[in-house]
Each structure stands twice: as structure tokens, then as C-alpha cells.
């Protein structure tokens with residue numbers, strides 16, 4: 146077994162491997178595959194299957210690529226879009242989870258998201274990031 150992993154390591158030597166974009170491609174391919182289980186129209190099913198294999202082929206191409214500079218540039222471009230979207234989703238999840246006890250507000254100066262206790266009335270808020278103080282009514 147050790148030999149098997151050594152062979153894989155040797156094979157991956159100098160190749161690009163995993164990054165955020167490839168993780169995203171893999172998850173997307175799995176989601177498409179799952180959705181396709183419930184597609185009963187034959188033609189639609191085959192079209193979705195082709196798309197799924199296309200995504201997987203792109204994933205394999207990127208993981209095995211030796212052009213690391215180009216793949217890194219792709220990943221940087223992807224993360225410029227993906228990271229803000231991801232933090233927006235995470236913030237929404239936090240808002241839903243904390244909805245009883247906390248309220249999320251934006252600092253008017255640095256736009257940082259601040260969490261304040263969900264108590265009615267005026268609050269003196271001090272932004273921990275930029276140290277500016279402001280009043281917020283809940």
C-alpha cells in the first residue's frame with residue numbers, strides 16, 4: 146500500500162493538484178450528479194450527464210496540469226468572485242442562527258459587520274475594527 150501512495154505522489158510531482166476552484170468543480174459535479182438522479186426526461190438526463198463529465202474533465206485537467214502559473218491565475222480570478230459570495234452566505238447563516246439574540250449591523254465608516262445584542266432601544270456601538278463610535282436604534 147505504501148508503494149501505491151508513493152507512486153501517486155511521484156505521479157503528482159510537478160502537477161497542480163487541488164485548489165479552491167477544483168474543490169468547487171468537484172462539489173458542483175457531485176451536486177449536478179445528485180440533481181440528475183431526479184431528471185427522468187431522457188434527453189435532459191443525457192445533456193446534464195455530458196455537462197457533469199465536462200466539469201469532471203475540467204477538474205482532472207486542472208489537477209494534472211503542469212502549467213502551475215496558469216492554474217494559479219485561474220484560481221485567483223475565481224476566488225475574487227467566490228470568496229465574497231462565500232462570506233455573504235456565511236453571514237446569512239450566522240444571521241439566521243443568531244436571529245433571537247443578536248442583530249447584525251454595518252459599521253458606517255469601514256463597512257465591517259458588527260453583531261449587537263437584540264435589545265430594543267438606543268445603542269452606543271464602538272466598531273472593534275476601526276474604533277469609530279456611532280449610535281444605533283433597534
Ligand SMILES: [Zn+2]
Pocket residue numbers: 252253254255256257272273274275276277
Ligand atoms: Zn468600523
